[in-house]
Amino acid sequence: MKIPKECQKIKRTGFLPLFVFGGLFASLVPLLNTALRTEVFIHAKSDPLNVLFDANWQMIALINVLLLTAGACLMYHIEYAGRCMEKMRALPIKESAIFSEKCVFLAITLLGVLALESVSLGFCVKHWFSSNETTVIILLKYLGCLFLLMLPAVLLALLIASLWENMWVSLGVGVIGIFVATMLPMEPSSFLSLFPFALPFQTPFAMINYKTKFISAVIIESLVIIGAEIIFLNVRRKRL
Amino acid sequence: MNMIETKNLTKSYGDFTAVDKLNLHIPKGSIYGFLGPNGAGKSTTMKMFLGLIKPSKGSFTIDGKQYPQDKIAILQNTGSLIEAPAFYGNLTGKENLEIISKILGLSQSAVAEALEITGLTPYKNRLAKNYSLGMKQRLGLAGALLGQPPLLILDEPTNGLDPVGIHEIRNLIRSLPQKFACTVLISSHLLSEIELTADTIGIINHGCLLFEGTTDELKHTALAQGYPTDHLEDIFLALIENDNEERSRIR
Numbered sequence: 046m047k048i049p050k051e052c053q054k055i056k057r058t059g060f061l062p063l064f065v066f067g068g069l070f071a072s073l074v075p076l077l078n079t080a081l082r083t084e085v086f087i088h089a090k091s092d093p094l095n096v097l098f099d100a101n102w103q104m105i106a107l108i109n110v111l112l113l114t115a116g117a118c119l120m121y122h123i124e125y126a127g128r129c130m131e132k133m134r135a136l137p138i139k140e141s142a143i144f145s146e147k148c149v150f151l152a153i154t155l156l157g158v159l160a161l162e163s164v165s166l167g168f169c170v171k172h173w174f175s176s177n178e179t180t181v182i183i184l185l186k187y188l189g190c191l192f193l194l195m196l197p198a199v200l201l202a203l204l205i206a207s208l209w210e211n212m213w214v215s216l217g218v219g220v221i222g223i224f225v226a227t228m229l230p231m232e233p234s235s236f237l238s239l240f241p242f243a244l245p246f247q248t249p250f251a252m253i254n255y256k257t258k259f260i261s262a263v264i265i266e267s268l269v270i271i272g273a274e275i276i277f278l279n280v281r282r283k284r285l
Numbered sequence: 286m287n288m289i290e291t292k293n294l295t296k297s298y299g300d301f302t303a304v305d306k307l308n309l310h311i312p313k314g315s316i317y318g319f320l321g322p323n324g325a326g327k328s329t330t331m332k333m334f335l336g337l338i339k340p341s342k343g344s345f346t347i348d349g350k351q352y353p354q355d356k357i358a359i360l361q362n363t364g365s366l367i368e369a370p371a372f373y374g375n376l377t378g379k380e381n382l383e384i385i386s387k388i389l390g391l392s393q394s395a396v397a398e399a400l401e402i403t404g405l406t407p408y409k410n411r412l413a414k415n416y417s418l419g420m421k422q423r424l425g426l427a428g429a430l431l432g433q434p435p436l437l438i439l440d441e442p443t444n445g446l447d448p449v450g451i452h453e454i455r456n457l458i459r460s461l462p463q464k465f466a467c468t469v470l471i472s473s474h475l476l477s478e479i480e481l482t483a484d485t486i487g488i489i490n491h492g493c494l495l496f497e498g499t500t501d502e503l504k505h506t507a508l509a510q511g512y513p514t515d516h517l518e519d520i521f522l523a524l525i526e527n528d529n530e531e532r533s534r535i536r
Contacts, residue, residue: 050387057375057412123373127413132371132428135335136388137360285338 051120051150060119061154064112068158071108072165075101079169086173093174094187097166098248105162106246107227110198113155114219117202120147122212140278144207152199156192163188190249194259197241197266204274233259241266288313288436288468289334293343296329296492303329305492306343311470311485313348314462318483319472322525326492327472328368331438334470335365347436361389364434366442370425374414378405378424381413382431391432399427402457418445426454433465440472455482476521488521490528 055061075097079086082100089096124130124143133143163184170176205222206215226242229235233247233255239262252259289311296304304326311317321327332338334347336356345352347359372381382396389395400406403423408416413424422445429437442458443451459482461467473479479486486503488496496503500517507514512523 050384053376053380053384054373055375056380123375127374128369128371129373131337131367132385133388134337135360135363135365135367136385137357138388283339 051146054123055120055150058119058123060116063115063119064154064158067108067112068161071105071112071158072161074104074108075162075165075169079173083173092178092250093170093176094166094183095248095250097169098250101166102248103231103246107223109155109158109162109195110223110226110242110245111220112158113151113195113199114202114205114216114223116151116154117147117199117206118212118216118219120151120203121206121215125210125212140282141275144203144274144278147203148200151203152192152196155195155199156188159188159191159195163191187249190252191245193263194244194247194252197263197270198245200267200270200274201241204270204277207274208277239266241270286313287311288315289317289345289347289470291330291343291345294330294333294340294345295342296326296333296338297341303492304333304340307489307492307494309345309487309494310497311468311487313468314466315484316458316462316469316471316482318479318486319470319489320474320476320479320486320521321472321489322474325474325489327474327489328440329492330489331365331367331440331470331472334359334438335363335367336360337367362434363436363438364429364431365438365440366422366425366429367438367440369444370421370428372413372421372424372428374412376413377410378413378416378420378427379409381424382427385428385431389432395432399431402430403427404453419447419450422446423450423454426457433467435467437461437467437469437471439469441474442471443473443478451478458482476518480517488524490525491532493528495524495528 078101079097086096086100124133134140167181167184201222202219205218209215222242226240226246229237229240229243231238231243231246233252237243238247244259244263247259287310289309291307291309294304294307295302307330319327319330329338333340334345336352336359348362350359352359373384376384379396379400382399386392386396400409403426405420405423405427408420413421416424422442426439426442429439439458443454446454455478458469458471461469471479471482480500485499486496487494496506498506503517503520504514507520507523513519
């Protein structure tokens with residue numbers, strides 16, 4: 046595992062502050078929403094977490110997807126800006142290995158953000174709903190589910206970031222992808238909800254009857270994106 | 286024994302041939318000066334050795350290893366500085382070298398040693414983006430020297446250095462084969478630079494090798510062909526000029 050290398054590379058780029066503050070900002074969404082609309086929420090006839098997910102997750106997911114798009118662009122920008130990618134190509138390391146290291150690092154960082162958001166949701170349940178049904182185990186289960194739904198978006202964001210040396214082009218394409226995702230129908234039954242940037246908008250409650258569909262989509266999309274990256278790297282190498 | 290051998294190595298971009306049937310023989314443990322005017326194909330050739338550019342035709346071996354089958358093994362044993370030095374501007378000089386040393390699987394002491402050799406130790410904690418041009422060049426050289434590889438490929442390593450820096454780097458490169466038992470392939474468009482550093486010279490123009498041998502052999506060749514032999518620079522210019530004239534005549 047060469048994760049520390051990726052961790053060292055992003056030093057002083059603003060990557061970690063971006064994710065820390067982004068994660069804190071996203072965690073504030075359910076706190077503020079519940080504090081301001083307590084009565085509406087606690088009188089809803091549904092599971093407290095379901096209520097909170099319905100009321101907040103669209104906003105939180107949007108922040109998460111924006112974070113990972115910006116993060117992916119930053120990670121590749123440092124490689125292209127000082128011609129480091131060229132130096133890396135002259136070292137005994139494959140470009141596909143660099144991509145996979147970045148994927149692992151970005152996914153772990155995002156897991157931290159999701160954990161922060163889960164803590165915030167758990168706090169809301171305990172503080173305002175006084176529910177004993179929502180345990181740490183349930184929260185961890187949902188966290189795992191949300192993380193899984195994020196993986197194709199992580200891979201796609203990094204694929205886009207690796208395609209263009211100009212970070213602004215990658216960022217623009219990524220943002221367009223996010224806007225497209227927000228315009229797609231989010232019903233779990235819809236095929237369009239399986240678009241990689243749309244998957245993170247799904248909640249564990251909404252996809253409860255479509256588990257197989259979403260898990261298959263995550264696996265297939267991840268493999269397709271990894272395959273696309275490998276093809277792109279091969280084509281670029283052949284064109285040199 | 287040769288460290289690098291090329292066989293009709295060619296690189297074409299459409300109908301433009303950057304490197305044309307190049308046959309180089311770089312002896313092990315020597316400093317090989319690769320000379321040619323701008324755009325002659327020096328960097329393209331060096332990039333092919335590093336797998337940064339794919340040859341259109343021909344083949345080459347490095348230390349008996351065949352490209353592309355042994356690409357990773359070749360890169361593991363090759364230090365390089367191609368064109369301008371590449372670095373992470375957000376990292377210090379030391380951190381930049383640590384990244385490379387992690388990829389090469391080297392210890393921390395290798396970083397300290399490379400910094401010491403290139404005189405960057407006092408500036409190791411300064412951000413690379415704040416380095417002067419000369420310091421960036423030294424950082425690139427330190428990256429190439431990490432782990433004392435048996436082969437060093439240096440593309441115009443004294444670019445951007447002041448006369449004192451040029452002198453220091455030249456002496457450093459000169460001492461490398463004895464110190465680390467390595468082979469150095471160094472390119473330049475300045476004959477005076479190569480004359481003071483290299484044991485063997487290869488002169489390239491329009492992708493074709495015009496001469497390969499020692500400086501003495503170059504003088505003998507020049508004498509035989511009626512070129513001025515007072516200065517090596519004159520011989521180099523005469524060779525290039527003659528080649529250019531022949532080419533324009535053929536066209």
